[in-house]
Amino acid sequence: xxxxxxxxxxxxxxxxxxxxxxxxxxxxxxxxxxxxxxxxxxxxxxxxxxxxxxxxxxxxxxxxxxxxxxxxxxxxxxxxxxxxxxxxxxxxxxxxxxxxxxxxxxxxxxxxxxxxxxxxxxxxxxxxxxxxxxxxxxxxxxxxxxxxxxxxxxxxxxxxxxxxxxxxxxxxxxxxxxxxxxxxxxxxxxxxxxxxxxxxxxxxxxxxxxxxxxxxxxxxxxxxxxxx
Amino acid sequence: xxxxxxxxxxxxxxxxxxxxxxxxxxxxxxxxxxxxxxxxxxxxxxxxxxxxxxxxxxxxxxxxxxxxxxxxxxxxxxxxxxxxxxxxxxxxxxxxxxxxxxxxxxxxxxxxxxxxxxxxxxxxxxxxxxxxxxxxxxxxxxxxxxxxxxxxxxxxxxxxxxxxxxxxxxxxxxxxxxxxxxxxxxxxxxxxxxxxxxxxxxxxxxxxxxxxxxxxxxxxxxxxxxxxxxxxxxxxxxxxxxxxxxxxxxxxxxxxxxxxxxxxxxxxxxxxxxxxxxxxxxxxxxxxxxxxxxxxxxxxxxxxxxxxxxxxxxxxxxxxxxxxxxxxxxxxxxxxxxxxxxxxxxxxxxxxxxxxxxxxxxxxxxxxxxxxxxxxxxxxxxxxxxxxxxxxxxxxxxxxxxxxxxxxxxxxxxxxxxxxxxxxxxxxxxxxxxxxxxxxxxxxxxxxxxxxxxxxxxxxxxxxxxxxxxxxxxxxxxxxxxxxxxxxxxxxxxxxxxxxxxxxxxxxxxxxxxxxxxxxxxxxxxxxxxxxxxxxxxxxxxxxxxxxxxxxxxxxxxxxxxxxxxxxxxxxxxxxxxxxxxxxxxxxxxxxxxxxxxxxxxxxxxxxxxxxxxxxxxxxxxxxxxxxxxxxxxxxxx
Numbered sequence: 050x051x052x053x054x055x056x057x058x059x060x061x062x063x064x065x066x067x068x069x070x071x072x073x074x075x076x077x078x079x080x081x082x083x084x085x086x087x088x089x090x091x092x093x094x095x096x097x098x099x100x101x102x103x104x105x106x107x108x109x110x111x112x113x114x115x116x117x118x119x120x121x122x123x124x125x126x127x128x129x130x131x132x133x134x135x136x137x138x139x140x141x142x143x144x145x146x147x148x149x150x151x152x153x154x155x156x157x158x159x160x161x162x163x164x165x166x167x168x169x170x171x172x173x174x175x176x177x178x179x180x181x182x183x184x185x186x187x188x189x190x191x192x193x194x195x196x197x198x199x200x201x202x203x204x205x206x207x208x209x210x211x212x213x214x215x216x217x218x219x220x221x222x223x224x225x226x227x228x229x230x231x232x233x234x235x236x237x238x239x240x241x242x243x244x245x246x247x248x249x250x251x252x253x254x255x256x257x258x259x260x261x262x263x264x265x266x267x268x269x270x271x272x273x274x275x276x277x
Numbered sequence: 278x279x280x281x282x283x284x285x286x287x288x289x290x291x292x293x294x295x296x297x298x299x300x301x302x303x304x305x306x307x308x309x310x311x312x313x314x315x316x317x318x319x320x321x322x323x324x325x326x327x328x329x330x331x332x333x334x335x336x337x338x339x340x341x342x343x344x345x346x347x348x349x350x351x352x353x354x355x356x357x358x359x360x361x362x363x364x365x366x367x368x369x370x371x372x373x374x375x376x377x378x379x380x381x382x383x384x385x386x387x388x389x390x391x392x393x394x395x396x397x398x399x400x401x402x403x404x405x406x407x408x409x410x411x412x413x414x415x416x417x418x419x420x421x422x423x424x425x426x427x428x429x430x431x432x433x434x435x436x437x438x439x440x441x442x443x444x445x446x447x448x449x450x451x452x453x454x455x456x457x458x459x460x461x462x463x464x465x466x467x468x469x470x471x472x473x474x475x476x477x478x479x480x481x482x483x484x485x486x487x488x489x490x491x492x493x494x495x496x497x498x499x500x501x502x503x504x505x506x507x508x509x510x511x512x513x514x515x516x517x518x519x520x521x522x523x524x525x526x527x528x529x530x531x532x533x534x535x536x537x538x539x540x541x542x543x544x545x546x547x548x549x550x551x552x553x554x555x556x557x558x559x560x561x562x563x564x565x566x567x568x569x570x571x572x573x574x575x576x577x578x579x580x581x582x583x584x585x586x587x588x589x590x591x592x593x594x595x596x597x598x599x600x601x602x603x604x605x606x607x608x609x610x611x612x613x614x615x616x617x618x619x620x621x622x623x624x625x626x627x628x629x630x631x632x633x634x635x636x637x638x639x640x641x642x643x644x645x646x647x648x649x650x651x652x653x654x655x656x657x658x659x660x661x662x663x664x665x666x667x668x669x670x671x672x673x674x675x676x677x678x679x680x681x682x683x684x685x686x687x688x689x690x691x692x693x694x695x696x697x698x699x700x701x702x703x704x705x706x707x708x709x710x711x712x713x714x715x716x717x718x719x720x721x722x723x724x725x726x727x728x729x730x731x732x733x734x735x736x737x738x739x740x741x742x743x744x745x746x747x748x749x750x751x752x753x754x755x756x757x758x759x760x761x762x763x764x765x766x767x768x769x770x771x772x773x774x775x776x777x778x779x780x781x782x783x784x785x786x787x788x789x790x791x792x793x794x795x796x797x798x799x800x801x802x803x804x805x806x807x808x809x810x811x812x813x814x815x816x817x818x819x820x821x822x823x824x825x826x827x828x829x830x831x832x833x834x835x836x837x838x839x840x841x842x843x844x845x846x847x848x849x850x851x852x853x854x855x856x857x858x859x860x861x862x863x864x865x866x867x868x869x870x871x872x873x874x875x876x877x878x879x880x881x882x883x884x885x886x887x888x889x890x891x892x893x894x895x896x897x898x899x900x901x902x903x904x905x906x907x908x909x910x911x912x913x914x915x
Binding site: 060061062063065066067068070071072074075076077079080083084086087088090091092093094095098101102105106193194207208209212213216220 | 570
């Protein structure tokens with residue numbers, strides 16, 4: 050134990066002993082993670098509320114009957130087709146985002162730019178699909194006050210069905226929308242070379258976290274509204 | 278100013294990031310006092326806004342106390358002050374409900390959440406973990422200004438036609454969901470919701486900043502178990518806020534849709550003014566679940582910073598290490614975890630399944646364990662300590678007293694069988710005012726008295742502080758203790774007048790007594806306000822370390838400048854509670870003192886050696902292990 054004496058001057062130096070980030074991440078990324086954690090609770094509260102409403106109700110409209118239309122097809126019966134396409138687009142935009150982040154690690158500005166633009170296009174396409182679906186449902190008579198679709202057991206449809214659909218998919222759509230706006234800002238920064246001068250593309254990584262989160266939330270919204 | 282002697286590199290040297298936002302120190306009035314991004318200034322902004330909101334909340338409580346004490350008497354002065362709300366010298370019943378609502382909202386959220394953790398998290402986190410500033414000074418500034426706007430909107434609701442929100446601070450629907458239900462459900466309620474949405478944004482931005490700063494920006498050597506307990510309190514408070522406020526946010530979104538867009542989330546089968554409303558299938562109980570999922574952690578958001586401050590103040594002023602440091606951390610963690618699974622105890626009388634009620638009772642009563650750990654640790658720290666009874670210390674001891682008194686009635690109310698009788702009575706009012714109201718405000722005042730020299734560079738007046746403490750302490754007990762007996766007799770909360778009920782008229786004399794005690798308490802706060810505001814300008818200059826404390830904030834110069842330490846941030850070599858360490862020269866050893874300077878008081882434990890002590894000493898003092906210089910140093914220190 051001849052080293053003991055030197056311990057007197059020694060400053061602790063393990064990962065959690067201070068002087069550095071225990072996760073080796075920069076503060077902004079840590080803040081993003083905690084913000085997402087917080088948002089998880091917002092969405093969980095809304096979705097649990099949805100679940101509680103649905104269990105409380107003696108019956109609920111059958112999603113295969115409600116969500117069966119696709120654009121351009123009159124009176125078509127294609128349950129899950131359109132929303133499947135929407136979901137695929139959103140997940141594909143997550144993939145392009147991953148590729149943008151990866152290109153950022155290589156400091157390849159041009160590739161980041163391309164993948165970011167594709168991500169933005171994916172986001173807008175998703176929002177467009179959602180707009181079509183909303184207007185279609187409104188056209189069929191669904192609103193915050195009225196639910197034209199009967200329950201699976203044939204009784205009058207639970208009014209909360211449409212209300213929750215609009216509020217929760219709307220809240221998610223708002224997240225997608227803000228995500229697209231942030232993506233656009235980041236893309237402009239990539240375009241004018243802000244991150245190239247800074248020497249790293251960490252911002253792309255941070256908004257990427259947000260974008261993946263929004264996708265992940267959609268998986269739950271999709272499951273709860275369209276599948277079960 | 279000292280800012281001239283430190284190089285920009287010193288300020289901006291950061292292991293994790295550089296402050297791009299303030300590359301120079303030519304501060305204008307706006308950037309220094311208004312849109313400041315310095316954590317110390319933001320802390321003062323939070324504190325002073327919190328004090329102003331506290332005064333408003335206190336005045337509201339005096340107004341409704343007057344109504345409760347003299348329900349049939351006319352006070353022409355009320356009409357002069359309140360206009361139509363005090364018509365004929367008597368308080369308007371709808372306005373009475375608004376007073377109760379806004380008093381609760383202001384005290385719970387604006388004073389004891391933002392005013393308490395906003396102030397001390399901002400002041401102490403960068404100071405005590407050894408950082409130049411918060412992780413994101415800009416978001417920190419936004420956090421304050423959102424809070425400020427929320428305060429303005431909340432107070433502004435007094436000036437709308439139908440008055441401020443009136444459904445109680447818990448804003449249960451349907452009263453909060455139907456704008457026409459009563460005057461307080463109208464515009465005032467809308468403003469309440471807007472204000473709280475901004476408040477949630479503020480607390481979110483503050484919270485992620487506090488957490489990131491604590492996790493990422495501790496100075497060298499400041500491991501998690503060398504952090505002062507204040508920081509542990511702030512860390513877990515921020516995490517609680519981060520996870521529970523969004524649930525209130527979700528509940529508020531749905532409430533706004535019910536209020537303004539005709540949805541039926543919380544509404545079902547209601548008649549309003551003899552007319553049936555179209556809403557069906559909603560559930561007001563679900564709102565209560567969502568609300569209390571925030572509401573219960575919220576009481577720990579209020580009390581945990583106060584407990585952290587108390588740990589620090591008691592240890593410093595007892596000149597003893599805090600008893601059971603790790604147990605204190607463990608109990609913080611335990612309280613934080615349990616706080617999320619007890620909300621149902623607010624809802625025992627909502628028709629909850631009795632079995633579920635028992636589950637919530639079980640989790641609720643378990644909280645008594647970590648709470649008792651804290652209480653006993655405070656008492657053990659005080660035990661045979663060299664007590665320095667500064668005003669801060671008295672307030673900290675006051676917290677312990679209230680925490681015990683209020684905690685004991687918590688055990689009563691946690692049992693459904695008792696709660697069903699006591700629900701919505703003055704017993705509940707007494708319980709939570711003592712355990713979270715008085716405790717937390719005493720913790721906050723302890724913090725203000727203790728860190729005032731750090732905040733303003735001047736000392737508060739001790740004599741006024743003692744007078745303030747004793748008057749507040751006595752009047753708080755006189756106000757809230759008798760309410761237990763009213764509650765046991767079944768006197769309900771939030772009633773406008775008790776002369777209407779034959780069985781409650783016997784409590785009118787006691788109500789008068791309580792009101793007089795409350796006025797005494799309010800007058801005592803004037804002493805504090807005088808002491809606080811006058812000494813900002815006229816107080817005695819503060820020394821660098823007035824309480825001989827160990828923590829890092831007292832190693833910074835008295836003058837404030839952005840960056841906190843001139844030169845490098847000091848490294849940390851020990852935990853913050855080396856008070857009266859056997860063998861040490863002084864009765865305190867700051868965290869920045871290396872073990873090599875304290876050879877006479879070092880213990881094997883200081884080196885992380887937990888084995889056989891004699892073995893350690895034997896090996897450590899082997900002469901061949903010490904260099905000549907070290908041996909001499911050791912001799913001198915001995």
